[in-house]
Amino acid sequence: MAEKIIIALDAMGGDNAPSEIVKGAVAAANEDIKIILVGDENQIKNELSKYDYDPSQISIHHASEVISMEDSPVAAIRKKKDSSMVVGLKLLKEKEVDTFISAGSTGALLAGGTFLVGRAKGIERPALAPLIPNNKGFSLLIDCGANMDAKPAYLAQFAQMGSIYMESVMGIKSPKVALVNVGAEAEKGNQLTKEAFSLLEELDINFIGNIEGRDIPMGLADVIVCDAFTGNVILKHTEGLGLALFNIIKEELMKDTLSKIGALLSKSAYKRVKRRFDYTEYGGAPMLGLQGLVVKAHGSSNAKAIKSAIEQAVKFKKEKIVEKIEEKINQ
Amino acid sequence: MAEKIIIALDAMGGDNAPSEIVKGAVAAANEDIKIILVGDENQIKNELSKYDYDPSQISIHHASEVISMEDSPVAAIRKKKDSSMVVGLKLLKEKEVDTFISAGSTGALLAGGTFLVGRAKGIERPALAPLIPNNKGFSLLIDCGANMDAKPAYLAQFAQMGSIYMESVMGIKSPKVALVNVGAEAEKGNQLTKEAFSLLEELDINFIGNIEGRDIPMGLADVIVCDAFTGNVILKHTEGLGLALFNIIKEELMKDTLSKIGALLSKSAYKRVKRRFDYTEYGGAPMLGLQGLVVKAHGSSNAKAIKSAIEQAVKFKKEKIVEKIEEKINQ
Incomplete structure (x- = not known):
């Protein structure tokens, strides 16, 4: 070099x-x-x-x-x-x-x-774009930054920047880009997502349409586009729900002797699960x-x-x- | 009667x-x-x-x-x-x-x-208010209905209706009401939450302030107030992330023999975990x-x-x- x-x-x-x-x-x-x-x-x-x-x-x-x-x-x-x-x-x-x-x-x-x-x-606005774990690997969640009241045009730029990042830095060919929404159809959502949907359709990216909360953890999209308010909620909810679930499982595993022994035997599996949710593997969140x-x-x-x-x-x-x-x- | x-x-x-x-x-x-x-x-x-x-x-x-x-x-x-x-x-x-x-x-x-x-x-607007599971029990999430572009005054009414419901129907005395937001401070958030925060402070309810995505599954609030777009994302994300996590755990438990045996022994614990996430225990979502x-x-x-x-x-x-x-x- x-x-x-x-x-x-x-x-x-x-x-x-x-x-x-x-x-x-x-x-x-x-x-x-x-x-x-x-x-x-x-x-x-x-x-x-x-x-x-x-x-x-x-x-x-x-x-x-x-x-x-x-x-x-x-x-x-x-x-x-x-x-x-x-x-x-x-x-x-x-x-x-x-x-x-x-x-x-x-x-x-x-x-x-x-x-x-x-x-x-x-x-128009820079965006903070962390990677969040899913079923298959991870997705880029853009924006989790400071743009609390976003405009449709911001979301269109987020989609483009996220797509470039996932392709060039993470090596994903033609990354699937989706818009966070409350249903699959184009006309669903609030004013912001309805207008953003039309803008995203026009872009030279692999836009796969809306994604609902249920499907975010399923790894259906590589780039998940939303305003920063929604992104912040999703990011922190992922962290909190993961923690809560692990706590509940631990609690229940300790409640009877057989389960306790089972938990000991399954230790290596739990370690692998935790690793799949480990942010340290993914580096930091770029501000794009x-x-x-x-x-x-x-x-x-x-x-x-x-x-x-x-x-x-x-x-x-x-x-x-x-x-x-x-x-x-x-x- | x-x-x-x-x-x-x-x-x-x-x-x-x-x-x-x-x-x-x-x-x-x-x-x-x-x-x-x-x-x-x-x-x-x-x-x-x-x-x-x-x-x-x-x-x-x-x-x-x-x-x-x-x-x-x-x-x-x-x-x-x-x-x-x-x-x-x-x-x-x-x-x-x-x-x-x-x-x-x-x-x-x-x-x-x-x-x-x-x-x-x-x-002003009726709201759909499902119960979502958390660490300790469940919270009422209001609104998950049709009000995609909510006004601060709607959120104030949601808070009041949710509080009445949790007190009278679910038997929780002086239910803790929180506003979904991106930080703890009153001045955080988007235009909607900033204005709603002041309205909620004035109400005759037990308003405990903002709640972040991370804390929603921790059971810190009995009534969780937000616009229907955010509520829909949280509700479906809870469902999806729970499913994704259970799938990942299952996958990893089946990857080695010891873990497999452990999983068998811990079966009753897993059943209890699933029951704690079981919507059938909670009835339906009232439209308030x-x-x-x-x-x-x-x-x-x-x-x-x-x-x-x-x-x-x-x-x-x-x-x-x-x-x-x-x-x-x-x-």
Whole structure:
């Protein structure tokens, strides 16, 4: 490779920062990339001292402040100018890095991404697009970001960006794109989905029509399009319902001796089930539609999740997703 | 009891009609109620001939047509004037019965309920309110009906109606009411939820604030308020995710011998888990805000589900829910 891909990583964001973030960076480092850990120099140095690593692959960019989960997102981005998040986003804005990854506050990252990095040409609203597990693998759920009152045109752009991402980064040929709705027919839904349906039909994507809540976990679509309110509910509901079900199963398995023994014997199966629902396998959620790549890693990311997010970011850059999105949108 | 409660039951609606519907009616019949089976007289007679029952408790009201799942809901209500659904709803309108229960097309029942039975005094929009399972028991999810583009004032009425229902019919004292949203703070969400939040705060109910998707399955609220689009997505997502998870667990349990044996031993635990997710325990979904009670039973209702729906309807009438709702709304 001619040029290294440069990744800025928020060393201070997330429940397990900085230890797991730094550990993930060390695990992901290789000769093709350069990782810049953004945050408190002393703390990062202390963490790095635990590992052997090549200093040409990992460096530190000091930032004295941290945006916490308690901070008001927009105010924090404005006021904490020397926070790891703001400093990282500015490195991206100034093209000193190709990507910024953070496991910190989603709200702050969304606000900062839009205000500091800026939208890609022709994009109305950037979108946050996590991968959610399903029966067969995973789907991209777009949007789970800040666009609470979306317009049909936003949804059309989300569909295009999601399709490009799943094809180029996740390697799914002609990804199936579906619109979240309350029924299969085109005329179903609220004002937003009715109008969005017609727009999606016109696009040069593999639009398979509406998808109902029941079918989202069945893996019928690769890209699931909705406004951010609906996306947020689906994303968090997936997490909560999974947890609740696992708790109920555990509770019932412990209620009688035979079931208890059965549970012990089936341990490896349960491990496999949990792995299929494990977000760490999927890397982070890309924020699509910006001039560079911002990745939101899960707040409770461990080293493995951070490593996945870095690998995903490398692919994003190699596949020139920003350029592809701009080309498609401005056709 | 001075007067019998009279229930009209759509004998032709649902996947298992008329056999399971008639069986459920026979199981629920007792001296305090009178059940009128609405539908094809010959078919119903044929089913009834399988059982011993008291003819003073169960009778037949002939209707020659059936609204199918393929019919367009609004058109079907208008055109199939002698369908079991239209005939049953008209019996309710004319106060010849106290309740109409159907496991048929939800869309047709919603349209028919509103057009034929009419709204309770002061109600802006009637709502469909199913019970959904959670960690601890179940919550009422209101609205899952036809109000795709809701206004804040509708949501305020849903909160009041849901609260009355859970208190009077389900016996929960001072039910906890929450608004579906993307965060805990009052200022979170879309235009609808922001405005609805202020309205809900003013009401004489136990409003506990916003609830996120993650917490819905945790049983933190007894009444979960949202627009029908969001409600439909949550309801169907609960069903789909439950199914997907059970399938994945089954798949993994069958992959190795030890797990297989474990699964056999844990059979009774799995049965208990399934029962906790079993809709048949909860009766049907009431359509709240009409001049009488319309209950939507699940499309795949068996006799047990129909029996539960009948028992729920009896309680609804005894507790004078329609009167309580009108009183509260017009205070």
